[in-house]
Amino acid sequence: xxxxxxxxxxxxxxxxxxxxxxxxxxxxxxxxxxxxxxxxxxxxxxxxxxxxxxxxxxxxxxxxxxxxxxxxxxxxxxxxxxxxxxxxxxxxxxxxxxxxxxxxxxxxxxxxxxxxxxxxxxxxxxxxxxxxxxxxxxxxxxxxxxxxxxxxxxxxxxxxxxxxxxxxxxxxxxxxxxxxxxxxxxxxxxxxxxxxxxxxxxxxxxxxxxxxxxxxxxxxxxxxxxxxxxxxxxxxxxxxxxxxxxxxxxxxxxxx
Numbered sequence: 001x002x003x004x005x006x007x008x009x010x011x012x013x014x015x016x017x018x019x020x021x022x023x024x025x026x027x028x029x030x031x032x033x034x035x036x037x038x039x040x041x042x043x044x045x046x047x048x049x050x051x052x053x054x055x056x057x058x059x060x061x062x063x064x065x066x067x068x069x070x071x072x073x074x075x076x077x078x079x080x081x082x083x084x085x086x087x088x089x090x091x092x093x094x095x096x097x098x099x100x101x102x103x104x105x106x107x108x109x110x111x112x113x114x115x116x117x118x119x120x121x122x123x124x125x126x127x128x129x130x131x132x133x134x135x136x137x138x139x140x141x142x143x144x145x146x147x148x149x150x151x152x153x154x155x156x157x158x159x160x161x162x163x164x165x166x167x168x169x170x171x172x173x174x175x176x177x178x179x180x181x182x183x184x185x186x187x188x189x190x191x192x193x194x195x196x197x198x199x200x201x202x203x204x205x206x207x208x209x210x211x212x213x214x215x216x217x218x219x220x221x222x223x224x225x226x227x228x229x230x231x232x233x234x235x236x237x238x239x240x241x242x243x244x245x246x247x248x249x250x251x252x253x254x255x256x
Contacts, residue, residue, distance in 0.1 A: 002031035003096070003256050004070040008063060010080025010104070011168075012136045012160035014040045017079065021233045024242035028249065029256045030075070037085075038062055040161055047161040052133040054164040056171065056181045060088040067093050075254060077245075079233060080104055080204055081163070083212075084171060084182060090189045097254050098193045099245055100212060101232045102204040107174035107183035109211045115143050115202040120172060123165065130169040130176070133162035143202040147229040148236055186215045192252045193220040196244060198228035198237075221248055 005025055009017040015034040025032045037059050039051045063085060067074055073096040078086030083103025090098050105111040119140035123129055141153040141160070170181040193216045197209030206224070213222035223244050228237040249255050 001071065002029055004072065004074035005030035005032050006063065006066060006070075006074050006076045007032065007034040008076065008078040008082030008085050009034070009037065009040070010078075010082045010102075011134075011163045013037075013079075013082075014161065016159070018233060020235045021238040021242055024238065025077075025245075028246055033066065033074075035063070035066060037082075040163075042161070044161045048133045048135070051162055051164050053131040053166045056085065056088065056164075056167045059085050059164075059167065060092070063089045064093060067095065072096075075099065075249075077101070078103060080230065081167070081171070087184045087189065088182075090191065091184050092188075095191055097191050097249070097252065098189065099248075100193065100195045100209070101241070102197060102201050102230050103195065103209060103212050104171055104204055105182075105208050106212070106215070107171075107177075107180050108215070109208055111172060111208060113205045113207070116205065119143055119203060120168065123168065124173070129165050132165045134165045134168050135162050136160035140203060144230040146202055147200045147227065148231065148234065184215075189216070189219075191219075192248075192254070194245065194248045195220055195222045196225055196232060196241065197222070198225045198230060198232060200227075200229045203230040221251075223248070 007018045014036050018034045022032050039047050075097040076086045077099040079101040081104045083100040123134045145152045170177045195209050195213040197206040213220040232241045
């Protein structure tokens with residue numbers, strides 16, 4: 001029976017984010033599942049009506065339910081915000097491995113870098129930011145796709161959907177969150193961890209991935225994709241990303 005692998009997309013995304021790379025994972029022998037996070041399967045206008053006050057924990061428990069339906073422990077792959085959610089899931093249930101691609105910061109990690117502030121800070125200048133949807137930003141997508149062809153960010157903007165202002169407040173401003181929702185107890189995660197960052201990632205800068213890896217000590221392997229921006233899984237960069245993941249899985253004995 002094929003080993004399960006769960007792919008968690010990032011901010012403003014959907015299952016479609018994985019279209020270019022999921023067949024690479026299937027070819028490694030995995031049964032690949034790529035769910036849409038809550039409401040992200042709806043048209044953009046409808047998503048905005050529902051997603052604004054969705055908590056990080058609601059995203060987490062959505063994936064937890066999927067993990068618990070698996071017949072064996074899955075490997076979880078998370079991109080960006082999905083990388084944070086993956087860690088929150090693995091803190092609560094045993095998984096076989098974690099693969100974090102440009103993971104969003106946990107509560108302990110400094111994230112006030114210029115390109116990240118320019119991308120997300122405008123949302124926090126409106127009253128009620130903690131419960132309003134955070135809308136897709138051309139500025140943020142330009143940073144996300146900075147090593148892609150000209151015009152790619154504008155093209156992708158049409159495919160995005162709003163995301164949760166509450167989740168972003170819990171992640172980006174944990175000082176305002178009494179529950180410290182984005183804090184991870186790393187000692188509860190016992191599986192091998194792969195963290196991949198991109199040399200040109202300006203949306204979740206490499207320093208965040210580096211600190212994420214340090215939080216796991218000898219459990220973690222940190223790899224640098226020397227050509228990639230934040231979008232490791234597009235057709236432009238997915239071959240190298242898939243190769244790095246395959247080599248790590250083989251090294252850790254995680255291939256069937």
